[in-house]
Amino acid sequence: MSELSVVPACPQCGLENTYPDGANFVCPDCNFEWPMVEQVDEAVAESNGVVRDVNGNALADGDSVILIKDLKVKGSSIVLKKGTKVKSIRLHDGAGDHEVDCKTDQGGFMLKSCFLKKA
Secondary structure (H helix, E strand, O other), X not given: OOOOOOOOOOOOOOOOOOEEXXXXXXXXXXXXXXEOHHHHHHHHHHHXXXXXXXXXXXXXXXXXXXXXXXXXXXXXXXXXXXXXEEOOOEEOOOOOOOOEEEEEOOEEEEEOHHHEEEO
């Protein structure tokens, strides 16, 4: 259960109150069920270089994203606020774990996709 230890948010309603039940995930809020097999496919896709946001949506160059939490910029007093919309992102597959290159009103930044959701 190493790759399946993270229970995803419901793909139908987006709420995170989900649980595994047999070979499926279940959302008690909207009664939606989906197979756990998709999670294994997502793990394979991540190893193939697909960048995903916090909800598991695939990101592409030119997408718009929204920050899900306040981010302090290292070596600066700048704070990128939660809810800030960033347009026209570029995916970066170089060294490090910051996959998204973007420009905001405060300047250009490299961000981790785990702090972004697709707009």
